[in-house]
Amino acid sequence: MKKLLIIALLSTAFFKAGAQELNAKVQMLAPTVPNINKRNLELLQTTIRDFLNNNKWTNETYLQPERIDCNFVITITNWDGGSSYKAEAQIQSRRAVFGSSYNSTLLNMSDKDFDFNYNEGQPVDFSDQTFLSNIGSLLSYYAFTIIGLDKDSFSKMGGTPFYIKAQNILNLAQNAGNTGWKAFDGLRNRYWLNENLLNKSFEPLRTFIYNYHRNGLDILQDDQTKAIKNILAFLPDLQQMDKQKLGSIFPNVYFASKGEEISNVFSLANTSDKMTAYNLLVEIDPANINKYEQLKKSL
Template sequence: MRRVLVFIVLLLISGFVNSQELSSRIQILAPNISNINKKNLELLQNTIRDFLNNNKWTSESYTPQERITCNFVITITSWDGSSGYTAEAQIQSNRPVYNSSYNSTLLNISDKDFDFGYSDGQSLDFSDQNFIGNLSSLLAYYAYTIIGIDKDSFSKLGGSSFYNKAQNVLNIAQTGGNKGWKAFDGLRNRYWLNQNLLDNTFKDLRIFIYDYHFNGLDKLQDNVSTGASNILALLPSLQQLDRQKLGSIFPNVYFATKAEEITNVLSNMVNPQDRIKAYNFLSDIDPANINKYEGLKKAR
Protein backbone atom coordinates (compact mmCIF):
# COMPACT_ATOMS: atom_id res chain seq x y z
CA MET A 1 0.00 0.00 0.00
CA ARG A 2 2.84 2.37 0.90
CA ARG A 3 4.55 1.68 -2.44
CA VAL A 4 1.31 2.51 -4.26
CA LEU A 5 1.02 5.81 -2.40
CA VAL A 6 4.65 6.69 -3.16
CA PHE A 7 4.06 5.85 -6.84
CA ILE A 8 0.96 8.09 -6.97
CA VAL A 9 2.87 10.96 -5.34
CA LEU A 10 5.71 10.56 -7.84
CA LEU A 11 3.22 10.61 -10.70
CA LEU A 12 1.64 13.79 -9.38
CA ILE A 13 5.05 15.44 -8.97
CA SER A 14 6.09 14.30 -12.46
CA GLY A 15 2.86 15.67 -13.92
CA PHE A 16 3.45 19.02 -12.26
CA VAL A 17 7.06 19.25 -13.40
CA ASN A 18 6.13 18.36 -16.97
CA SER A 19 3.17 20.72 -17.14
CA GLN A 20 4.96 24.07 -17.36
CA GLU A 21 5.12 25.86 -20.70
CA LEU A 22 8.37 27.84 -20.65
CA SER A 23 12.02 26.89 -20.46
CA SER A 24 13.65 30.26 -19.99
CA ARG A 25 17.25 31.31 -19.66
CA ILE A 26 17.90 34.61 -17.90
CA GLN A 27 20.99 36.77 -18.00
CA ILE A 28 21.23 40.00 -16.03
CA LEU A 29 24.03 42.42 -16.87
CA ALA A 30 25.10 45.68 -15.23
CA PRO A 31 28.28 46.61 -17.11
CA ASN A 32 28.32 50.27 -16.12
CA ILE A 33 27.28 50.02 -12.47
CA SER A 34 30.34 49.40 -10.32
CA ASN A 35 28.75 49.40 -6.88
CA ILE A 36 26.03 46.82 -7.55
CA ASN A 37 26.22 43.50 -5.68
CA LYS A 38 26.80 40.68 -8.16
CA LYS A 39 25.34 38.06 -5.78
CA ASN A 40 22.12 40.03 -5.57
CA LEU A 41 21.96 40.06 -9.37
CA GLU A 42 22.36 36.29 -9.41
CA LEU A 43 19.53 36.00 -6.90
CA LEU A 44 17.34 38.25 -9.05
CA GLN A 45 18.28 36.22 -12.12
CA ASN A 46 17.21 32.99 -10.43
CA THR A 47 14.00 34.59 -9.13
CA ILE A 48 12.99 35.70 -12.64
CA ARG A 49 13.85 32.30 -14.11
CA ASP A 50 11.81 30.46 -11.50
CA PHE A 51 8.87 32.84 -11.94
CA LEU A 52 8.75 32.21 -15.70
CA ASN A 53 9.47 28.49 -15.59
CA ASN A 54 7.42 27.42 -12.58
CA ASN A 55 4.22 29.38 -13.11
CA LYS A 56 1.36 27.84 -15.09
CA TRP A 57 0.46 30.14 -17.97
CA THR A 58 -2.05 27.87 -19.71
CA SER A 59 -4.48 25.11 -18.75
CA GLU A 60 -2.52 22.64 -20.90
CA SER A 61 0.22 20.19 -19.97
CA TYR A 62 3.53 20.42 -21.78
CA THR A 63 6.10 17.64 -21.89
CA PRO A 64 9.75 18.69 -21.36
CA GLN A 65 10.27 18.44 -25.13
CA GLU A 66 7.32 20.76 -25.79
CA ARG A 67 8.38 23.56 -23.49
CA ILE A 68 9.10 26.81 -25.28
CA THR A 69 12.71 27.91 -25.04
CA CYS A 70 13.16 31.63 -24.49
CA ASN A 71 15.93 33.99 -23.48
CA PHE A 72 15.80 37.23 -21.49
CA VAL A 73 18.93 39.37 -21.46
CA ILE A 74 18.28 42.22 -19.03
CA THR A 75 20.81 45.04 -18.96
CA ILE A 76 20.55 47.32 -15.95
CA THR A 77 21.43 50.87 -16.94
CA SER A 78 20.97 52.54 -13.56
CA TRP A 79 20.25 51.64 -9.93
CA ASP A 80 19.09 53.92 -7.15
CA GLY A 81 21.11 52.05 -4.52
CA SER A 82 17.98 50.46 -3.08
CA SER A 83 15.19 48.68 -4.96
CA GLY A 84 14.78 50.80 -8.12
CA TYR A 85 16.25 49.56 -11.39
CA THR A 86 16.24 51.13 -14.84
CA ALA A 87 16.87 48.51 -17.50
CA GLU A 88 16.54 47.35 -21.08
CA ALA A 89 15.71 43.80 -22.11
CA GLN A 90 16.20 41.65 -25.18
CA ILE A 91 13.57 38.91 -25.36
CA GLN A 92 13.85 35.97 -27.72
CA SER A 93 11.81 32.80 -28.16
CA ASN A 94 12.34 29.79 -30.40
CA ARG A 95 10.34 27.03 -32.02
CA PRO A 96 11.80 23.63 -33.00
CA VAL A 97 11.58 22.61 -36.64
CA TYR A 98 9.98 19.20 -37.09
CA ASN A 99 12.35 16.25 -37.30
CA SER A 100 15.49 18.38 -37.04
CA SER A 101 17.84 19.87 -34.45
CA TYR A 102 17.21 23.39 -35.77
CA ASN A 103 15.34 25.97 -33.71
CA SER A 104 13.65 28.80 -35.57
CA THR A 105 13.43 32.18 -33.82
CA LEU A 106 9.86 33.41 -33.48
CA LEU A 107 10.33 36.53 -31.39
CA ASN A 108 13.37 38.76 -31.00
CA ILE A 109 12.44 42.10 -29.51
CA SER A 110 14.11 44.86 -27.53
CA ASP A 111 12.25 46.53 -24.67
CA LYS A 112 13.86 49.86 -23.78
CA ASP A 113 11.55 50.48 -20.80
CA PHE A 114 12.14 47.36 -18.72
CA ASP A 115 12.19 49.28 -15.42
CA PHE A 116 11.21 47.69 -12.11
CA GLY A 117 11.46 47.65 -8.36
CA TYR A 118 12.94 44.65 -6.57
CA SER A 119 14.21 44.15 -3.02
CA ASP A 120 16.79 41.46 -2.33
CA GLY A 121 15.15 38.15 -1.48
CA GLN A 122 11.71 39.34 -2.53
CA SER A 123 9.38 36.76 -4.05
CA LEU A 124 7.59 37.65 -7.27
CA ASP A 125 3.81 37.60 -7.08
CA PHE A 126 1.41 38.07 -9.95
CA SER A 127 -2.34 38.54 -10.24
CA ASP A 128 -4.44 38.78 -13.39
CA GLN A 129 -6.87 40.96 -11.42
CA ASN A 130 -4.64 43.52 -9.69
CA PHE A 131 -1.34 45.30 -10.26
CA ILE A 132 1.27 43.99 -7.81
CA GLY A 133 4.56 45.10 -9.35
CA ASN A 134 6.03 46.08 -12.69
CA LEU A 135 8.53 43.23 -12.84
CA SER A 136 5.95 40.46 -12.51
CA SER A 137 3.69 42.30 -14.98
CA LEU A 138 6.52 42.59 -17.51
CA LEU A 139 7.34 38.90 -17.22
CA ALA A 140 3.70 37.79 -17.41
CA TYR A 141 3.09 40.01 -20.45
CA TYR A 142 6.02 38.45 -22.31
CA ALA A 143 5.14 34.94 -21.15
CA TYR A 144 1.68 35.24 -22.70
CA THR A 145 3.07 36.90 -25.84
CA ILE A 146 5.72 34.20 -26.29
CA ILE A 147 3.12 31.44 -25.89
CA GLY A 148 0.78 33.27 -28.27
CA ILE A 149 3.36 33.50 -31.06
CA ASP A 150 4.29 29.86 -30.51
CA LYS A 151 0.62 28.88 -30.80
CA ASP A 152 0.30 30.96 -33.99
CA SER A 153 3.10 28.89 -35.53
CA PHE A 154 1.28 25.60 -34.87
CA SER A 155 -2.32 26.58 -35.73
CA LYS A 156 -3.91 29.41 -37.67
CA LEU A 157 -4.47 32.37 -35.34
CA GLY A 158 -3.97 29.98 -32.45
CA GLY A 159 -2.39 32.60 -30.20
CA SER A 160 -5.34 35.01 -29.95
CA SER A 161 -6.45 34.01 -26.45
CA PHE A 162 -2.91 34.55 -25.14
CA TYR A 163 -2.62 37.95 -26.78
CA ASN A 164 -5.87 38.75 -24.97
CA LYS A 165 -4.29 37.63 -21.70
CA ALA A 166 -1.28 39.84 -22.44
CA GLN A 167 -3.68 42.70 -23.14
CA ASN A 168 -5.30 42.17 -19.75
CA VAL A 169 -1.86 42.36 -18.09
CA LEU A 170 -1.17 45.53 -20.09
CA ASN A 171 -4.42 47.20 -19.07
CA ILE A 172 -3.87 46.47 -15.38
CA ALA A 173 -0.19 47.49 -15.51
CA GLN A 174 -1.14 50.91 -16.86
CA THR A 175 -2.28 51.78 -13.35
CA GLY A 176 1.28 51.37 -12.09
CA GLY A 177 2.61 54.41 -13.94
CA ASN A 178 5.62 52.73 -15.56
CA LYS A 179 6.57 53.45 -19.18
CA GLY A 180 5.88 51.15 -22.11
CA TRP A 181 2.30 50.21 -21.30
CA LYS A 182 0.48 53.10 -22.97
CA ALA A 183 0.04 54.28 -26.56
CA PHE A 184 1.67 57.65 -25.96
CA ASP A 185 4.80 56.12 -24.37
CA GLY A 186 6.24 55.55 -27.87
CA LEU A 187 5.63 53.76 -31.16
CA ARG A 188 7.67 50.62 -30.40
CA ASN A 189 6.51 49.48 -27.00
CA ARG A 190 4.43 46.77 -25.35
CA TYR A 191 1.16 48.56 -26.01
CA TRP A 192 1.68 48.71 -29.77
CA LEU A 193 3.04 45.17 -30.05
CA ASN A 194 -0.08 43.82 -28.38
CA GLN A 195 -2.35 46.11 -30.38
CA ASN A 196 -0.74 44.91 -33.64
CA LEU A 197 -1.04 41.23 -32.70
CA LEU A 198 -4.77 41.63 -32.06
CA ASP A 199 -5.43 43.94 -35.03
CA ASN A 200 -7.16 42.33 -38.04
CA THR A 201 -4.88 44.46 -40.22
CA PHE A 202 -2.10 41.98 -39.46
CA LYS A 203 -4.22 38.84 -39.66
CA ASP A 204 -2.54 37.77 -42.93
CA LEU A 205 0.87 38.04 -41.31
CA ARG A 206 -0.20 35.84 -38.41
CA ILE A 207 -1.58 33.25 -40.86
CA PHE A 208 1.71 33.45 -42.76
CA ILE A 209 3.56 32.62 -39.53
CA TYR A 210 1.57 29.39 -39.29
CA ASP A 211 1.94 28.43 -42.95
CA TYR A 212 5.62 29.38 -43.06
CA HIS A 213 6.46 27.11 -40.13
CA PHE A 214 3.95 24.29 -40.43
CA ASN A 215 3.85 23.94 -44.21
CA GLY A 216 7.31 25.32 -44.96
CA LEU A 217 10.04 24.78 -42.38
CA ASP A 218 8.46 21.62 -40.98
CA LYS A 219 8.51 20.07 -44.49
CA LEU A 220 12.20 20.76 -45.16
CA GLN A 221 13.47 17.52 -43.67
CA ASP A 222 11.19 15.51 -45.94
CA ASN A 223 11.94 17.53 -49.05
CA VAL A 224 13.92 20.78 -49.08
CA SER A 225 12.62 21.77 -52.49
CA THR A 226 8.97 21.21 -51.51
CA GLY A 227 9.33 23.17 -48.27
CA ALA A 228 11.00 26.10 -50.05
CA SER A 229 8.41 26.06 -52.85
CA ASN A 230 5.60 26.09 -50.29
CA ILE A 231 7.10 29.20 -48.70
CA LEU A 232 7.47 30.91 -52.08
CA ALA A 233 3.79 30.22 -52.76
CA LEU A 234 2.89 31.99 -49.49
CA LEU A 235 4.64 35.28 -50.25
CA PRO A 236 1.87 36.80 -52.43
CA SER A 237 -0.48 36.66 -49.42
CA LEU A 238 1.75 39.19 -47.66
CA GLN A 239 1.23 41.70 -50.44
CA GLN A 240 -2.24 42.24 -49.01
CA LEU A 241 -0.71 43.94 -45.97
CA ASP A 242 -1.38 47.66 -45.69
CA ARG A 243 1.82 49.31 -46.95
CA GLN A 244 1.30 52.25 -44.64
CA LYS A 245 1.42 49.93 -41.64
CA LEU A 246 4.49 47.88 -42.56
CA GLY A 247 6.56 50.12 -40.29
CA SER A 248 4.47 49.10 -37.29
CA ILE A 249 6.23 47.18 -34.55
CA PHE A 250 4.85 43.68 -35.25
CA PRO A 251 5.79 43.35 -38.96
CA ASN A 252 8.98 45.31 -38.33
CA VAL A 253 10.14 42.98 -35.56
CA TYR A 254 8.97 39.85 -37.36
CA PHE A 255 10.75 40.52 -40.65
CA ALA A 256 13.92 41.70 -38.90
CA THR A 257 13.90 38.37 -37.05
CA LYS A 258 13.11 36.22 -40.09
CA ALA A 259 14.77 37.90 -43.09
CA GLU A 260 18.05 35.98 -42.93
CA GLU A 261 16.36 32.63 -42.27
CA ILE A 262 13.86 33.10 -45.10
CA THR A 263 16.71 33.98 -47.46
CA ASN A 264 18.69 30.89 -46.44
CA VAL A 265 15.69 28.60 -46.96
CA LEU A 266 14.64 30.04 -50.31
CA SER A 267 18.23 29.95 -51.54
CA ASN A 268 17.75 26.17 -51.79
CA MET A 269 15.42 26.56 -54.75
CA VAL A 270 17.16 25.21 -57.85
CA ASN A 271 15.36 27.40 -60.36
CA PRO A 272 17.00 30.86 -60.47
CA GLN A 273 13.73 32.37 -61.70
CA ASP A 274 12.02 31.20 -58.50
CA ARG A 275 14.74 32.83 -56.41
CA ILE A 276 14.37 36.10 -58.32
CA LYS A 277 10.61 35.88 -57.86
CA ALA A 278 11.13 35.43 -54.11
CA TYR A 279 13.53 38.37 -54.04
CA ASN A 280 11.01 40.61 -55.81
CA PHE A 281 8.23 39.66 -53.41
CA LEU A 282 10.34 40.10 -50.29
CA SER A 283 12.00 43.35 -51.31
CA ASP A 284 8.55 44.76 -52.02
CA ILE A 285 7.02 43.50 -48.78
CA ASP A 286 10.01 44.25 -46.55
CA PRO A 287 12.30 46.90 -48.08
CA ALA A 288 13.95 47.52 -44.69
CA ASN A 289 15.80 44.19 -45.00
CA ILE A 290 16.49 44.26 -48.73
CA ASN A 291 20.24 43.80 -48.15
CA LYS A 292 19.57 40.38 -46.64
CA TYR A 293 17.35 39.34 -49.54
CA GLU A 294 20.14 40.20 -52.00
CA GLY A 295 21.49 36.75 -51.18
CA LEU A 296 18.69 35.22 -53.23
CA LYS A 297 20.12 36.73 -56.39
CA LYS A 298 23.58 35.35 -55.62
CA ALA A 299 22.54 31.83 -54.57
CA ARG A 300 23.95 28.84 -56.44
Protein backbone atom coordinates in the same frame (compact mmCIF):
# COMPACT_ATOMS: atom_id res chain seq x y z
CA MET B 1 2.26 -1.08 -1.59
CA LYS B 2 5.02 1.31 -0.46
CA LYS B 3 6.82 0.79 -3.79
CA LEU B 4 3.67 1.67 -5.72
CA LEU B 5 3.21 4.80 -3.62
CA ILE B 6 6.77 5.94 -4.35
CA ILE B 7 6.25 5.35 -8.08
CA ALA B 8 3.01 7.33 -7.96
CA LEU B 9 4.68 10.23 -6.16
CA LEU B 10 7.57 10.25 -8.62
CA SER B 11 5.13 10.17 -11.54
CA THR B 12 3.23 13.11 -10.07
CA ALA B 13 6.45 15.06 -9.58
CA PHE B 14 7.47 14.40 -13.18
CA PHE B 15 4.04 15.43 -14.43
CA LYS B 16 4.20 18.72 -12.55
CA ALA B 17 7.75 19.40 -13.67
CA GLY B 18 6.75 18.87 -17.28
CA ALA B 19 3.42 20.67 -17.11
CA GLN B 20 4.66 24.24 -17.43
CA GLU B 21 4.94 25.97 -20.78
CA LEU B 22 8.23 27.87 -20.69
CA ASN B 23 11.84 26.81 -20.57
CA ALA B 24 13.34 30.20 -19.83
CA LYS B 25 16.97 31.13 -19.32
CA VAL B 26 17.57 34.42 -17.53
CA GLN B 27 20.72 36.50 -17.39
CA MET B 28 21.08 39.65 -15.31
CA LEU B 29 23.87 42.05 -16.33
CA ALA B 30 25.07 45.39 -15.00
CA PRO B 31 28.32 46.19 -16.85
CA THR B 32 28.17 49.97 -16.40
CA VAL B 33 26.63 50.27 -12.90
CA PRO B 34 29.27 50.64 -10.16
CA ASN B 35 28.87 49.12 -6.70
CA ILE B 36 25.65 47.30 -7.60
CA ASN B 37 24.48 44.65 -5.15
CA LYS B 38 25.55 41.52 -7.03
CA ARG B 39 23.96 39.17 -4.51
CA ASN B 40 20.63 40.89 -5.07
CA LEU B 41 21.04 40.50 -8.84
CA GLU B 42 21.80 36.80 -8.49
CA LEU B 43 18.74 36.29 -6.30
CA LEU B 44 16.61 38.28 -8.74
CA GLN B 45 17.91 36.24 -11.68
CA THR B 46 16.84 33.02 -9.94
CA THR B 47 13.50 34.53 -8.90
CA ILE B 48 12.68 35.65 -12.44
CA ARG B 49 13.68 32.30 -13.92
CA ASP B 50 11.55 30.41 -11.41
CA PHE B 51 8.63 32.77 -11.95
CA LEU B 52 8.67 32.19 -15.71
CA ASN B 53 9.30 28.44 -15.57
CA ASN B 54 7.20 27.38 -12.59
CA ASN B 55 4.03 29.36 -13.21
CA LYS B 56 1.21 27.68 -15.11
CA TRP B 57 0.31 30.07 -17.94
CA THR B 58 -2.31 27.93 -19.71
CA ASN B 59 -4.74 25.15 -18.81
CA GLU B 60 -2.84 22.73 -21.06
CA THR B 61 -0.21 20.15 -20.22
CA TYR B 62 3.16 20.58 -21.90
CA LEU B 63 5.57 17.65 -21.94
CA GLN B 64 9.21 18.51 -21.28
CA PRO B 65 10.23 18.51 -24.99
CA GLU B 66 7.24 20.76 -25.80
CA ARG B 67 8.26 23.58 -23.50
CA ILE B 68 9.06 26.84 -25.29
CA ASP B 69 12.71 27.84 -25.19
CA CYS B 70 13.17 31.51 -24.41
CA ASN B 71 15.90 33.87 -23.20
CA PHE B 72 15.63 36.99 -21.07
CA VAL B 73 18.82 39.07 -21.01
CA ILE B 74 18.19 41.95 -18.61
CA THR B 75 20.80 44.71 -18.49
CA ILE B 76 20.65 47.12 -15.56
CA THR B 77 21.48 50.64 -16.71
CA ASN B 78 20.89 52.50 -13.44
CA TRP B 79 20.40 51.65 -9.76
CA ASP B 80 19.36 54.11 -7.06
CA GLY B 81 21.21 52.21 -4.33
CA GLY B 82 17.96 50.81 -3.01
CA SER B 83 15.16 48.94 -4.72
CA SER B 84 14.75 50.91 -7.96
CA TYR B 85 16.32 49.62 -11.17
CA LYS B 86 16.30 51.01 -14.68
CA ALA B 87 16.96 48.31 -17.24
CA GLU B 88 16.74 47.15 -20.82
CA ALA B 89 15.81 43.62 -21.83
CA GLN B 90 16.33 41.44 -24.87
CA ILE B 91 13.60 38.81 -25.06
CA GLN B 92 13.91 35.90 -27.47
CA SER B 93 11.81 32.82 -28.06
CA ARG B 94 12.29 29.87 -30.38
CA ARG B 95 10.24 27.05 -31.81
CA ALA B 96 11.58 23.60 -32.66
CA VAL B 97 11.29 22.57 -36.31
CA PHE B 98 9.81 19.12 -36.83
CA GLY B 99 12.26 16.41 -37.83
CA SER B 100 15.37 18.47 -37.16
CA SER B 101 17.53 19.86 -34.36
CA TYR B 102 16.97 23.41 -35.66
CA ASN B 103 15.13 26.02 -33.60
CA SER B 104 13.43 28.85 -35.45
CA THR B 105 13.22 32.29 -33.80
CA LEU B 106 9.69 33.62 -33.23
CA LEU B 107 10.42 36.67 -31.09
CA ASN B 108 13.50 38.85 -30.74
CA MET B 109 12.32 41.94 -28.92
CA SER B 110 14.37 44.74 -27.41
CA ASP B 111 12.56 46.45 -24.54
CA LYS B 112 14.25 49.71 -23.58
CA ASP B 113 11.88 50.41 -20.66
CA PHE B 114 12.27 47.30 -18.53
CA ASP B 115 12.28 49.27 -15.24
CA PHE B 116 11.21 47.81 -11.89
CA ASN B 117 11.55 47.83 -8.11
CA TYR B 118 12.90 44.83 -6.24
CA ASN B 119 14.02 44.15 -2.67
CA GLU B 120 16.17 41.17 -1.72
CA GLY B 121 14.02 38.10 -1.11
CA GLN B 122 10.89 39.75 -2.47
CA PRO B 123 8.61 37.29 -4.29
CA VAL B 124 7.50 38.14 -7.81
CA ASP B 125 3.87 37.51 -8.63
CA PHE B 126 1.09 38.77 -10.87
CA SER B 127 -2.68 38.87 -10.98
CA ASP B 128 -5.06 39.09 -13.91
CA GLN B 129 -7.34 41.21 -11.73
CA THR B 130 -5.02 43.90 -10.41
CA PHE B 131 -1.56 45.42 -10.85
CA LEU B 132 0.87 44.04 -8.25
CA SER B 133 4.31 45.08 -9.50
CA ASN B 134 5.94 46.19 -12.72
CA ILE B 135 8.38 43.27 -12.74
CA GLY B 136 5.50 40.79 -12.42
CA SER B 137 3.55 42.55 -15.15
CA LEU B 138 6.54 42.72 -17.49
CA LEU B 139 7.31 39.02 -17.15
CA SER B 140 3.72 37.82 -17.41
CA TYR B 141 3.10 40.08 -20.45
CA TYR B 142 6.04 38.51 -22.26
CA ALA B 143 5.14 35.00 -21.10
CA PHE B 144 1.70 35.29 -22.72
CA THR B 145 3.14 36.96 -25.83
CA ILE B 146 5.73 34.19 -26.24
CA ILE B 147 3.07 31.50 -25.85
CA GLY B 148 0.80 33.36 -28.29
CA LEU B 149 3.45 33.46 -31.00
CA ASP B 150 4.22 29.80 -30.44
CA LYS B 151 0.51 28.99 -30.78
CA ASP B 152 0.27 31.07 -33.97
CA SER B 153 3.02 28.92 -35.47
CA PHE B 154 1.12 25.68 -34.77
CA SER B 155 -2.49 26.70 -35.47
CA LYS B 156 -3.89 29.50 -37.60
CA MET B 157 -4.54 32.54 -35.36
CA GLY B 158 -4.10 30.25 -32.37
CA GLY B 159 -2.33 32.88 -30.28
CA THR B 160 -5.29 35.28 -29.94
CA PRO B 161 -6.43 34.19 -26.42
CA PHE B 162 -2.90 34.75 -25.12
CA TYR B 163 -2.50 38.14 -26.75
CA ILE B 164 -5.76 39.10 -25.05
CA LYS B 165 -4.31 37.97 -21.70
CA ALA B 166 -1.24 40.09 -22.40
CA GLN B 167 -3.54 43.01 -23.30
CA ASN B 168 -5.31 42.65 -19.95
CA ILE B 169 -1.98 42.87 -18.12
CA LEU B 170 -1.08 45.90 -20.24
CA ASN B 171 -4.35 47.64 -19.38
CA LEU B 172 -3.88 47.03 -15.65
CA ALA B 173 -0.30 48.35 -15.77
CA GLN B 174 -1.13 51.58 -17.60
CA ASN B 175 -2.19 53.44 -14.45
CA ALA B 176 0.92 52.49 -12.46
CA GLY B 177 3.11 55.14 -14.09
CA ASN B 178 5.78 52.92 -15.65
CA THR B 179 6.95 53.57 -19.20
CA GLY B 180 6.24 51.28 -22.17
CA TRP B 181 2.62 50.42 -21.46
CA LYS B 182 0.95 53.35 -23.25
CA ALA B 183 0.58 54.35 -26.90
CA PHE B 184 2.33 57.70 -26.40
CA ASP B 185 5.37 56.12 -24.68
CA GLY B 186 6.89 55.43 -28.11
CA LEU B 187 6.33 53.48 -31.32
CA ARG B 188 8.35 50.37 -30.40
CA ASN B 189 7.01 49.39 -27.02
CA ARG B 190 4.80 46.78 -25.39
CA TYR B 191 1.61 48.68 -26.16
CA TRP B 192 2.19 48.71 -29.91
CA LEU B 193 3.44 45.13 -30.09
CA ASN B 194 0.23 43.93 -28.47
CA GLU B 195 -1.89 46.30 -30.56
CA ASN B 196 -0.33 44.94 -33.75
CA LEU B 197 -0.77 41.31 -32.71
CA LEU B 198 -4.50 41.87 -32.19
CA ASN B 199 -5.02 44.25 -35.12
CA LYS B 200 -6.83 42.73 -38.11
CA SER B 201 -4.47 44.60 -40.43
CA PHE B 202 -1.71 42.19 -39.40
CA GLU B 203 -3.71 38.96 -39.71
CA PRO B 204 -1.97 38.17 -43.04
CA LEU B 205 1.36 38.13 -41.18
CA ARG B 206 0.00 35.92 -38.42
CA THR B 207 -1.42 33.53 -41.01
CA PHE B 208 1.93 33.52 -42.79
CA ILE B 209 3.67 32.57 -39.53
CA TYR B 210 1.43 29.51 -39.31
CA ASN B 211 1.84 28.49 -42.95
CA TYR B 212 5.58 29.20 -42.98
CA HIS B 213 6.19 26.89 -40.03
CA ARG B 214 3.59 24.14 -40.36
CA ASN B 215 3.51 23.84 -44.17
CA GLY B 216 7.05 25.01 -44.79
CA LEU B 217 9.77 24.47 -42.21
CA ASP B 218 8.10 21.46 -40.58
CA ILE B 219 8.13 19.49 -43.83
CA LEU B 220 11.44 20.80 -45.18
CA GLN B 221 13.35 17.71 -44.08
CA ASP B 222 10.89 15.29 -45.70
CA ASP B 223 10.05 17.18 -48.89
CA GLN B 224 12.28 20.15 -49.60
CA THR B 225 10.70 21.02 -52.94
CA LYS B 226 7.16 21.00 -51.55
CA ALA B 227 8.15 23.05 -48.51
CA ILE B 228 9.79 25.76 -50.63
CA LYS B 229 6.88 25.83 -53.08
CA ASN B 230 4.46 26.19 -50.17
CA ILE B 231 6.33 29.09 -48.59
CA LEU B 232 6.60 30.80 -51.97
CA ALA B 233 2.85 30.41 -52.43
CA PHE B 234 2.18 32.04 -49.03
CA LEU B 235 4.40 35.09 -49.56
CA PRO B 236 1.89 37.00 -51.76
CA ASP B 237 -0.56 36.94 -48.83
CA LEU B 238 1.72 39.44 -47.10
CA GLN B 239 1.12 41.89 -49.94
CA GLN B 240 -2.36 42.33 -48.46
CA MET B 241 -0.86 44.30 -45.59
CA ASP B 242 -1.12 48.06 -45.76
CA LYS B 243 2.22 49.34 -47.06
CA GLN B 244 2.03 52.14 -44.51
CA LYS B 245 2.09 49.54 -41.73
CA LEU B 246 5.28 47.75 -42.81
CA GLY B 247 7.30 49.91 -40.42
CA SER B 248 5.12 48.94 -37.45
CA ILE B 249 6.73 47.02 -34.61
CA PHE B 250 5.27 43.55 -35.29
CA PRO B 251 6.41 43.15 -38.92
CA ASN B 252 9.61 45.04 -38.12
CA VAL B 253 10.58 42.76 -35.22
CA TYR B 254 9.45 39.62 -37.03
CA PHE B 255 11.34 40.17 -40.28
CA ALA B 256 14.43 41.50 -38.52
CA SER B 257 14.75 38.10 -36.84
CA LYS B 258 13.45 35.94 -39.74
CA GLY B 259 14.83 37.61 -42.86
CA GLU B 260 18.12 35.70 -42.92
CA GLU B 261 16.38 32.40 -42.20
CA ILE B 262 13.84 32.93 -44.99
CA SER B 263 16.63 33.83 -47.38
CA ASN B 264 18.53 30.67 -46.41
CA VAL B 265 15.45 28.54 -47.10
CA PHE B 266 14.98 30.04 -50.57
CA SER B 267 18.68 29.57 -51.32
CA LEU B 268 17.72 25.90 -51.73
CA ALA B 269 15.18 26.74 -54.46
CA ASN B 270 15.60 26.58 -58.21
CA THR B 271 16.60 29.72 -60.11
CA SER B 272 13.07 30.72 -61.08
CA ASP B 273 11.72 30.39 -57.54
CA LYS B 274 14.70 32.27 -56.12
CA MET B 275 13.98 35.20 -58.41
CA THR B 276 10.27 35.18 -57.56
CA ALA B 277 11.04 35.00 -53.84
CA TYR B 278 13.56 37.82 -54.07
CA ASN B 279 11.13 40.14 -55.88
CA LEU B 280 8.39 39.44 -53.35
CA LEU B 281 10.60 39.77 -50.29
CA VAL B 282 12.15 43.12 -51.25
CA GLU B 283 8.65 44.48 -51.79
CA ILE B 284 7.20 43.05 -48.59
CA ASP B 285 10.25 43.68 -46.41
CA PRO B 286 12.37 46.49 -47.90
CA ALA B 287 14.01 47.20 -44.53
CA ASN B 288 15.93 43.92 -44.73
CA ILE B 289 16.79 43.94 -48.44
CA ASN B 290 20.46 43.27 -47.59
CA LYS B 291 19.44 39.86 -46.21
CA TYR B 292 17.80 38.91 -49.50
CA GLU B 293 20.64 40.06 -51.74
CA GLN B 294 22.30 36.64 -51.46
CA LEU B 295 19.35 35.20 -53.41
CA LYS B 296 19.94 37.60 -56.26
CA LYS B 297 23.70 36.95 -56.19
CA SER B 298 23.16 33.19 -56.42
CA LEU B 299 21.05 33.37 -59.58
